[in-house]
Amino acid sequence: MLLPTIARIELFHVAIPLPARFYPSWIPGFPQTENRFDLVKITTDDGVEGYSAGPALGRERAGLGDLLGPYLIGEGATDIALVQQRLREISYLGWRNWWVEPAFWDIKGKIAGKPVYELLGGKPCRVPLYASTGELKNPAARIEEAEARYAEGFRAIKLRVHDFDPAVDERHVIEVAKAVGHKMKIGVDVNQAWRVAVIADAPLWNLDRAKRFADVCAEVGVAWIEEPLPMDAYDDLTALTAYSRVPIAGGELHTQGLAEIRMMIARRCYRIFQPDAIFSGGIAQTIEISRLCREAGLLYTPHTWTNGIGFAVNLQLMAASGFAGEKELEYPINPPGWTVEARDGILESPFRHEKGSLEMPAAPGLGFTIDRKALRRHGKRFFVMDKKRLVWFSLRNRGLKVSMEMDRVRKARKAAGD
Ligand SMILES: [Mg+2]
Structure with missing residues (x-):
């Protein structure tokens, strides 16, 4: 043929x-x-x-x-x-x-x-999601946001903190955990892996600050800490992952793909690997990474925050990997600026969650038109x-x-x- x-x-x-x-x-x-x-x-x-x-x-x-x-x-x-x-x-x-x-x-x-996830050996399933916020906020505004997502059906949310003053970040996490921690899983992304300081300056963490933060997060029951150190600080990431009682997550933007992440898995840089197929070698390399995570007893859940098509690609991988039952997938949502309509604006059917989860699309290919x-x-x-x-x-x-x-x-x- x-x-x-x-x-x-x-x-x-x-x-x-x-x-x-x-x-x-x-x-x-x-x-x-x-x-x-x-x-x-x-x-x-x-x-x-x-x-x-x-x-x-x-x-x-x-x-x-x-x-x-x-x-x-x-x-x-x-x-x-x-x-x-x-x-x-x-x-x-x-x-x-x-x-x-x-x-x-x-x-x-x-x-x-x-559908691509079936080509890769996955089965139809429902994928649980976490509401991924995108903006820095004060604790009161964050609690209001978390309550809004809870009311929509989300049972997991990811916060963003990175103030120049560590005490501000710690207070944020403690207050939000106190308000919603009994009913929502909380992750915290500190955006240190690929720091961008092109407009305003951005804080730069080191291993000591990350360890102190991990201790505070452990005390209030945070479920994961994302990207607390530069993405190529391999030794420090290994040290932090070994030290922290809260799982350390990251790996979204490793454009060398499988080769680099295989090395990071071997070095236990993270407990949760989040390669985004859009950056980390496409679907072929990323599915291999998910298999290596499985073999190593680590978790995989991809980063998805690019646009609706990037979300669709990584959603297929989440279902294909078999990790959908073990870990929530990132669902980027930050109204009033970052909405489903704007995120998925050229798709015939936007990926609307139902009570914090999504049924895998049955359509052939990547599942969107x-x-x-x-x-x-x-x-x-x-x-x-x-x-x-x-x-x-x-x-x-x-x-x-x-x-x-x-x-x-x-x-x-x-x-x-x-
Ligand atoms: Mg992130």
């Missing part, structure tokens, strides 16, 4: 306006007004479409298509190993674009008529390449002789492989 091949690649900049300004704790001082990401759309020669998305600040990926097109057009659309190899080749140039890979799983699932009207409204296509355009691209960039020479080598390789 002939493999379907990649016939067309399109890239879009998407910017969905937020209903109110949102102040992400991970970029102190940044008034976010839009949910911005780049969307990749892959079409096979028989018209099957696959999508994925990667968060963006602006138009920094304007030239990415010039690599993706020539590297991938004409190749097998369901050949994940090959896609992984091409994205690895692109990464040698200094940037990692693993977020593109899930689009090929979307195609693979659609061709097989199965792009709302074309919404994409037209919020998105702008900045790249398209198909087989014909690739020929022109090559002629324009390399001339006839060089293009023909490259073509000869490729054809010989294909002929030898078939």
Whole structure:
């Protein structure tokens, strides 16, 4: 049987306006007004479409298509190993674009008529969620927020703290735990793994501060502490994980993927690993990471805070990994700025939780459909390449002789492989 091949690649900049300004704790001082990401759309020669998305600040990926097109057009659309190899080749140039890979799983699932989690050996299930907040707040406002999420059915919530004064953080956790700790599981994210100080300054923790904080959290029954140290402070992370009575969690942005996280698992840097497939090597590497966590007796639950498509990708992995019954999945929600509608703004059916959990979508592929009207409204296509355009691209960039020479080598390789 002939493999379907990649016939067309399109890239879009998407910017969905937020209903109110949102102040992400991970970029102190940044008034976010839009949910911005780049969307990749892959079409096979028989018209099957696959999508994925990667968060963006602006138009920094304007030239990415010039690599993706020539590297991938004409190749097998369901050949994940090959896609992984091409994205690895692109990464040698200094940037990692693993977020593109899930689009090929979307195609693979659609061709097989199965959701991706089933392709990966998972079973239909209901996934419990935790309400992931995104802003720094004072304790009174936080308690009000926690009560609102509780009323909606959530039984787990993640707070954000990172003041310059450790006492402020400690007071926040103690007060919130006192108010809702008897009825909600509480996690605390301190956003130290990938500190951003580009607008306002951001506090920088060290092992001593993290240990003191872990002690306070243990006393009030916090369920997990997230990213209390820089992501590459491997020795300190191992020391903290061994010391802390509260599980230490992290690992969302390791763009070296499986290789780096395998080493971190061996070194017991965290008790809960949270690689996000959008960053950490795509679905193929992240499912391997979840298996390594299982073997090592550690927990896996992915980071999901990018946009609705990133959430969908990681939701598939959560179900595929079998960890859905053991740990809640991150559900990004921080009204009035970060709402379901803004998060999932180009999806036909937004991922609305039901009483703090979600039934796995039965749809083939990644389980969402792009709302074309919404994409037209919020998105702008900045790249398209198909087989014909690739020929022109090559002629324009390399001339006839060089293009023909490259073509000869490729054809010989294909002929030898078939
Ligand atoms: Mg986090």
